[in-house]
Amino acid sequence: MPQPSRRLILATSLLGLIFVSSARAIAQQNAAPVSITDDGASYVLSNGYLTATISKTTGDMTSLKVNGLETQGYVSGHHAGYWEQNPSGAARMETKLTIDPATNNGERGEVSIKGWSEGRNLNGERRTGGPDVRTGPYQPGPGEAPTVLPPGRTGPPPGVQKNRGTFVAPRPGADRGPGLLVDMEIRYALGRGEHGIYTYAIFTHQPSYGATQIGESRYGMKLNGGVFDWLSIDSQRNMQMPNGHDWDLGTDLNMKEARRLTTGVKKGIAEHKYDYCADQFDTPAFGWSSTTKHVGIYFINPSMEYLSSGPKHLELTGHLDDGDGGDPTLLDYWRGTHYGGSILPIAAGEDWTKVVGPILIYVDNGPTPDAMFAEAKRQATIEAKKWPYTWVRGVDYTPAAQRSTVTGQLQLRDPEAPHATLPNLEVGLAYPDQQPPRQDAPPTRRAPEVMTWQNDAKHYEFWTRGTLDGRFTIPNVRPGTYQLHAIADGVLGEYAKADITVTTGGKVDLGKLVWTPVRYGRQLWQIGIPNRSASEFLQGNDHWHWGEYIRYAKLFPNDINYTIGKSDFHKDWFIYQVPHDENPNDITGQGQGRATPWTVHFTLPSAPANGEHAILRLALAGVSARSIGVSVNGRDAGTVTGLTYNATINRDGVQGSWVEKDLDFDGSLLQTGANTLTLTVPAGGLTSGIAYDVVRLELEPAK
Numbered sequence: 058m059p060q061p062s063r064r065l066i067l068a069t070s071l072l073g074l075i076f077v078s079s080a081r082a083i084a085q086q087n088a089a090p091v092s093i094t095d096d097g098a099s100y101v102l103s104n105g106y107l108t109a110t111i112s113k114t115t116g117d118m119t120s121l122k123v124n125g126l127e128t129q130g131y132v133s134g135h136h137a138g139y140w141e142q143n144p145s146g147a148a149r150m151e152t153k154l155t156i157d158p159a160t161n162n163g164e165r166g167e168v169s170i171k172g173w174s175e176g177r178n179l180n181g182e183r184r185t186g187g188p189d190v191r192t193g194p195y196q197p198g199p200g201e202a203p204t205v206l207p208p209g210r211t212g213p214p215p216g217v218q219k220n221r222g223t224f225v226a227p228r229p230g231a232d233r234g235p236g237l238l239v240d241m242e243i244r245y246a247l248g249r250g251e252h253g254i255y256t257y258a259i260f261t262h263q264p265s266y267g268a269t270q271i272g273e274s275r276y277g278m279k280l281n282g283g284v285f286d287w288l289s290i291d292s293q294r295n296m297q298m299p300n301g302h303d304w305d306l307g308t309d310l311n312m313k314e315a316r317r318l319t320t321g322v323k324k325g326i327a328e329h330k331y332d333y334c335a336d337q338f339d340t341p342a343f344g345w346s347s348t349t350k351h352v353g354i355y356f357i358n359p360s361m362e363y364l365s366s367g368p369k370h371l372e373l374t375g376h377l378d379d380g381d382g383g384d385p386t387l388l389d390y391w392r393g394t395h396y397g398g399s400i401l402p403i404a405a406g407e408d409w410t411k412v413v414g415p416i417l418i419y420v421d422n423g424p425t426p427d428a429m430f431a432e433a434k435r436q437a438t439i440e441a442k443k444w445p446y447t448w449v450r451g452v453d454y455t456p457a458a459q460r461s462t463v464t465g466q467l468q469l470r471d472p473e474a475p476h477a478t479l480p481n482l483e484v485g486l487a488y489p490d491q492q493p494p495r496q497d498a499p500p501t502r503r504a505p506e507v508m509t510w511q512n513d514a515k516h517y518e519f520w521t522r523g524t525l526d527g528r529f530t531i532p533n534v535r536p537g538t539y540q541l542h543a544i545a546d547g548v549l550g551e552y553a554k555a556d557i558t559v560t561t562g563g564k565v566d567l568g569k570l571v572w573t574p575v576r577y578g579r580q581l582w583q584i585g586i587p588n589r590s591a592s593e594f595l596q597g598n599d600h601w602h603w604g605e606y607i608r609y610a611k612l613f614p615n616d617i618n619y620t621i622g623k624s625d626f627h628k629d630w631f632i633y634q635v636p637h638d639e640n641p642n643d644i645t646g647q648g649q650g651r652a653t654p655w656t657v658h659f660t661l662p663s664a665p666a667n668g669e670h671a672i673l674r675l676a677l678a679g680v681s682a683r684s685i686g687v688s689v690n691g692r693d694a695g696t697v698t699g700l701t702y703n704a705t706i707n708r709d710g711v712q713g714s715w716v717e718k719d720l721d722f723d724g725s726l727l728q729t730g731a732n733t734l735t736l737t738v739p740a741g742g743l744t745s746g747i748a749y750d751v752v753r754l755e756l757e758p759a760k
Contacts, residue, residue: 088250090163093154100152100168102247102254107420109245109254113152115143116170116243118278121254121354123420128354130279130384132301138418140258141274144172144241146179155244155451164249165448171242176266178236238262238269239403244415246448252421253357253436257414259452268405271514274392276416279378280354280385285345288375288385289355289430290335293601297348299323301383311646311743312707314379315603327603330376330386331708334395334601337361338368338483338520342419342437343375345385346426353429356389357417359440360533364391365399365514368483369544369589371710372396389416392514397703397714399514400506410453411515415446445533455535461559463519463534465567467527467543467552473580479545481588482523486531486539488516489555510542511714527572536561543572549587549676549751550575550717577672577719578757582621582659584630585751590712591632591678594749600632600711606743607646610638621659633679633706634738635746646743653746654737659754661732665724668759673720673734678712679705679748686737687720694722694734707744715750724756 089105099119100111110120118138121128129137144150149172156167172179240261247254256276262269282301289295299321307316307328315329335343337358344355356374358364372390377383391413392401403409419436423429445457463486469477487510510518523529523543536559543552552572559565586593595612596605609631616637619629636650665671673687675697681704685697697718705713734754738746 091158091166091247091249092163093158093166093168100245102166102168102245104247104249104251106250106252107247107254109247111168111170111245113170115145116140117143118245118254118256121418121420123352123422126284126350126352128281128284128352128420130281132279132282132382133378133380133384134279134386135277136279136384138256138276138278140243140256140276142179142237142241142258142271143243144170144179147172147241148175148177149173156246156448165246167244167246167448169242169244171240173240174238174263174266176238176263178238179241236269237271238266239271242452246415248448253417253419255415255417255446257412257416257449259410259412261410262403262407264406264408266405269403271392271401271403273390273394274413274514275388275390276356276414277389278354278387278418280345280387282382282384284347284350284352285354285385287346287348287426288333288344289346289353289426289433290333290343290374291340293599294333294335295427295430297322298385299328299377299383301377301381304328304377304379304383305381310603317644328377329603329709330373330379331395331710332601332603333374333376334371334708334710335374336368336712337364337370337372337390340374341441342430342433344387344419344430344433345375346423346429348426351422351424351429353419353421353423353426353433354387355419355421355430355433355436356387357419357433357437357440358389359415359417359437359444359446362517362519362533362535363411363413364518365393365401366397366512366714367485367487367510367518367542368520369712369715370396370399370511371712395708396705396710396712397512397701399512400508401514402505402508403515409515411517412449412452412454415449457533459561460533460535461561461563461565463531463557463559463565463567465529465541465570467523467529467570467572469527469545469548470571470573471548471576473576474547477547478525479523479527480525480547482525482527482529482543482545483520484523484529484531484541484543485510485518485520486534486541486557486559487518488513489538489540490553510540527570534559534565541567541570544589546586546588548572548574549674549753577674577755578669579755581661581671581754581756582657583751583753584619584621584626584657585749587676587751589676589678589715589750591748591750592711594626594630594632595628597632597711601709603709604644604646605709606633606635606706606746607638607643609633609635610650611641616653617655619655619657621657630749632711633746633748634682634736635706636738636741636743638743643743648743650740650743652737652740654735656733656735657752659732659734661727661729664729665727665756666759667725669724670757670759671722671724671727672755672757673722674751674753674755675718675720676750676752677716677718677747678750679703679710679746680713680716681706681745682738682741682747683745684739685718685747686735686739687722688735688737689722689726690728690733692726694726695720705748706746711748712750713748721757
């Protein structure tokens with residue numbers, strides 16, 4: 058039988074998509090209107106497909122049902138859906154309908170739970186304190202759903218955390234960080250025929266309030282472990298998952314989030330929640346689904362503007378909760394602390410507000426997890442085109458007509474690579490980078506961290522992908538003054554241009570922008586590809602497995618000897634340079650390792666001239682070592698210090714907060730013919746190492 062042509066297949070697929078889209082549009086038109094009821098303790102939003110219960114005390118979504126099926130979990134950690142902070146301890150509270158479906162024929166409804174700090178911690182305290190707890194028999198609060206445990210599951214009552222064998226329940230509104238001197242509003246919105254509910258949070262610091270900060274912050278959900286058994290993050294992490302019972306029976310490893318499972322679909326495998334982290338810029342949709350109930354629930358970020366740290370930032374997404382009972386978990390971080398993390402300091406008297414979201418909690422039905430994940434990604438594309446949403450009113454959310462589009466073209470001028478293009482170009486507008494303190498500034502006990510686009514959670518950032526020839530278009534930019542940044546594979550460092558003014562409702566054409574990368578002199582050699590990641594090195598494309606730092610010693614028993622022009626960094630340079638584990642039977646990662654030298658062998662046709670200096674340029678993607686020792690031809694060339702820990706290696710990552718550290722040494726250490734350069738990380742814990750982005754040696758002319 059003749060095979061159908063590719064054109065016929067594409068046409069059939071297109072017709073199928075048109076049919077599905079048309080069917081959905083018709084279904085939405087015929088869907089039940091949105092209704093909102095108030096039972097005193099909670100709001101209940103419903104559109105016939107979804108029914109969501111929202112606590113009027115905390116803003117938690119205590120229940121979310123799809124066609125009557127409860128999707129939420131009540132076994133481990135903070136139950137159901139919640140914002141990390143909530144306004145329940147505020148000095149003054151207000152709950153109301155911000156969109157009344159009775160006024161728009163049931164097209165959309167929205168509820169608001171808001172608290173005013175009035176200069177006091179949202180906990181209701183004037184000082185910072187840890188979580189307040191109550192002990193004793195647990196009594197469900199207003200609006201809390203009943204306990205529903207899957208078959209074979211045991212665990213604490215709903216909304217109760219287990220702490221050292223004693224059940225304790227967080228006091229409603231207990232802050233999970235430092236004292237919060239901010240007003241906070243939480244909203245949920247539901248539309249007719251929509252297969253998802255939107256939520257967003259508005260944080261406001263009044264000029265009359267004192268200095269404060271917002272700690273780790275996210276929207277999280279604990280899901281029904283009796284329903285959801287399949288996790289979809291990307292093509293590598295799309296799989297059936299163990300359950301809470303498997304987690305409870307697992308064997309502890311070197312950190313509380315990691316256990317080796319002894320039962321279930323991952324028997325014998327280490328389960329580590331950080332193995333499901335992802336680059337937020339590349340992961341607009343992720344979630345859990347059910348192989349038996351054929352329902353999926355996904356977080357969709359229609360825009361990245363309200364998230365922190367720009368592109369190349371890894372964060373937690375979905376996993377099993379690491380508390381007893383291990384509910385399926387979804388987390389959408391907007392102020393993350395992982396892989397270098399972000400900061401959000403607020404000065405006394407500062408007038409500041411930020412709208413986080415709306416994010417979409419998308420709930421869909423489908424025959425398979427793959428089909429539902431594909432539909433969620435399709436919906437993410439649709440939501441991005443809708444941004445900014447027209448129905449968001451009454452908060453600091455700039456409408457589309459007042460936003461602008463910024464365009465331009467970067468032109469690379471690199472004498473060492475005259476024909477280079479700009480693959481994987483990412484261009485963004487961010488709040489201007491702060492400058493580090495002067496070297497002659499008086500010392501302080503602890504200098505504040507300098508805010509840059511890599512760690513900024515306080516402001517909005519607007520990023521886009523450019524083309525190989527450097528063209529870019531950044532849509533939907535709020536008016537303001539920004540700094541333009543660009544990064545691309547193959548280019549060490551970044552492009553930056555300050556004082557970019559974006560006005561209301563127009564187009565800003567920046568024209569042609571010349572990018573001249575920093576070069577100290579002639580490049581002698583390079584290992585790796587400048588891409589702010591260790592992904593190109595051995596195991597870098599499949600690093601999401603606990604314990605790669607233990608495998609290093611088994612793969613390289615004599616450590617690394619790399620020869621320029623002969624070795625292949627894809628195979629001969631490991632993702633982590635870590636202390637060498639000398640225990641061949643180590644399966645826990647709890648031991649110590651000896652100092653680890655990596656030696657680079659290279660040949661020079663002639664020795665450097667008098668006065669020439671060598672510049673060792675180390676671009677670091679993961680840092681947990683205290684220092685890196687450098688020797689050249691057996692002689693000490695110096696030590697790289699001032700390294701800032703970013704917890705990349707112990708979290709199985711290949712990219713954290715990026716930094717370049719340059720080491721200048723006299724060219725006389727080099728010689729005609731064979732040379733060696735050795736990088737050594739000190740002895741220590743097995744994760745105390747370095748993940749390189751690139752290692753480059755340049756020769757600077759005599760001055």
